[in-house]
Amino acid sequence: MKFVIIGGDAAGMSAASRAKRRQSDMEVIVLEQTGDVSYSACGMPYNIADPARDIDDLIVRHPQVFREKQGIDLRTGHRVESIDPAQKTVQGTTLDGKTFQVDYDALLLATGASPIMPDLPGFDLPGVMGLKSLDDGRRIKAFMAEHQVKQAIIIGMGYIALEMCEALRARNLDVAMVKPRPVFLPWMHQDLSRMVKEEVETKGATLYPGHEVQGIEQVDGRLKVLCPDLELEAEMVLVAIGVTPNSQLAEDAGITLGIKKSIAVDKRLRTSVNHIYAAGDCADAYHIVTGEKTWIPLALRANRAGWAVADNVTGKEVALPGIAGTAVFKVFDLQVARTGLNVDEAEKSGFEPVEMMIQGRTRAHAHPGASKIGVHMVGDRKTGRLLGVQMVGKEGAAHRIDAPAVALQAKMTVEEFVQCDLAYAPPFSPVWDPMLTAANQLLKKL
């Protein structure tokens, strides 16, 4: 049995490790186009924030550990360029230009996603960079050091853009952020997005939402981001307008693509082609609230899906129920968290969403150090089901969100959630946790 994996980050290496653990005599080959495997991509903004830290700190496990300790045939610098499902082979080229071919019994596509780079003038200039691979992180750190960057422009205002904003402000850079859509964090309830926006502005970044970027120019060694009604100037431009699944290889091999060109998989992570699985940021998933397909590329799912592929390949049938779209990020002193659906998403999936927005406190009455926490909750009028929760606060939001995430997994109604025996002590919450207060209020409207 020969298990071949294309891509050596979260999903790929999780699958490789687990397959060897379950079946030590299995031949497991990982083909990774870069020199890096198994690193914490999500940790990059925090690493970039600190010039003293080496980017290689983010490597969770080094290639030689996989090779020598785990017996995985890990081939870095191996770029796969085509798959032949009929012959069950993959073909490609190594970094030093040699072609290779490998045959497989089972194949896993764990090719990840890439930052979207708009097809506009100047996005290929030096100093204009995206952030996804460890090499991207290296490039950004090297560029900052070499050019003693004092000003940066970030195109995009999503969570990676905001994490990078925090990182660059930590290094005392002037940061301007620009994006075409006028609404800041459009997926959030406006009371919550306003809290986040104020935090970013308070911490010294300048926001320019509602400005279409038309191109980038280099003038006297500086970069100019050009909008119809605005011109921003800096030494460095980061592009963080989203990512797109690396699915071309799959498409070329005749594998069915799903939502947003991600690779369509069933609950057992099987693609439309026999013996070929997909996992991680390149693959889609079922949403546990809607039951429909979705594409929300996040790290936990990638790891979990990698494991599930290894289980399925080694003879243990595993089906993943799906994801709730639980996500959390830090924006300076704020924790921003969500799980499940917002009102728009709920409507699109055929629910009758009813929403509740409350402002609570993070600690008990009269307890020192309390701060505001905003909780937005969505329920379904027809069934009473809890559909989604969003939260923003200085403390507790990041971990609180796990409670409604579990409730979504259990398909709880708001009424059932209200009855949950959540923890209380004065340093950590009011007697009625803000989530329960939101649920109590929402229940009255349902």
Added chain:
Amino acid sequence: MKFVIIGGDAAGMSAASRAKRRQSDMEVIVLEQTGDVSYSACGMPYNIADPARDIDDLIVRHPQVFREKQGIDLRTGHRVESIDPAQKTVQGTTLDGKTFQVDYDALLLATGASPIMPDLPGFDLPGVMGLKSLDDGRRIKAFMAEHQVKQAIIIGMGYIALEMCEALRARNLDVAMVKPRPVFLPWMHQDLSRMVKEEVETKGATLYPGHEVQGIEQVDGRLKVLCPDLELEAEMVLVAIGVTPNSQLAEDAGITLGIKKSIAVDKRLRTSVNHIYAAGDCADAYHIVTGEKTWIPLALRANRAGWAVADNVTGKEVALPGIAGTAVFKVFDLQVARTGLNVDEAEKSGFEPVEMMIQGRTRAHAHPGASKIGVHMVGDRKTGRLLGVQMVGKEGAAHRIDAPAVALQAKMTVEEFVQCDLAYAPPFSPVWDPMLTAANQLLKKL
């Protein structure tokens, strides 16, 4: 309709407020023996920690607000001494010695619990105090100020004892803690209780577990706590060896008592006697994991049960499913949390408990500021059900515990919990949250 409530703290005032909100013309009478209603009893240790804070800060709502704004007939200084269920009346004496009688259509017993004071010599000496009512808090603060207390002994090592230890250390007192049982926090897994013990000792308190207290003596204005093999001396002794439900009134009226002499109630909070309800620390509850009766007096349940009684009295049938025994407390820099059953409790309830203890990290690989978090998880071999979780860590434990608390409410298996889409970002957890790691490991043993 006349709704009479005995006791004006969490359960009582929750019931009174909600009954008036639901039915503004209802006559709602609250009979409270002290002068205080609606205060944050759990906040007392944190208030005592700060000599500059007034204990009245802990009052959530003042009596005149209930009377004037909410139209509740709140009678403080009214001690009820007997109930006549046949005549549907209660009788008692006011603080100034007058007797009174009130008739009711529905009666709620919200008499709370009292700190256990052992029947041993010296426990009535000045400077020997328990902590439950706001008056207890006042007494302790006044005593400390008046006698410039430098040394204190705490009898007991439960969560209130530990919170008081922290409070007194914050005021730079020498603190010694003593209790008869040799095991520190016996309900916890030993790896976790060790973390807590080390924290308490590191922060300068001296622990004497395994010493039976035989009495207290006053010598030269100081107090001596006497054990067979130990003598401790201080200016103040706090007794925190647990609480007992205030159920004598109920028992005298022929109402059935349940576990640990708490007042037995059904899911609608009805006692064994018609028209009489009980809620809060004086009443028992169903445990959602075992389905059996339990007595775990905590604030959220008290508030929730108060509401449920008001609903039932005002014609909206409400049944509370029960509690998971979710509890959290702070011990200096540690967060200590639990939900559900430990191994002993699971065995006693007929489960076949399998346990897993892991040490995880609070943040992602290579993320600065990470610290240890211990997670203990119990599952049932027969059904695969998740039965309970305990956690200790410097960050995130207090709010993380809500996730398994929800899972217990949903009667999830460990396998289902493992599939939950929990939040991940480097500042807040590893990709696999320590709870998921514990669940993954436990699953292998089930």
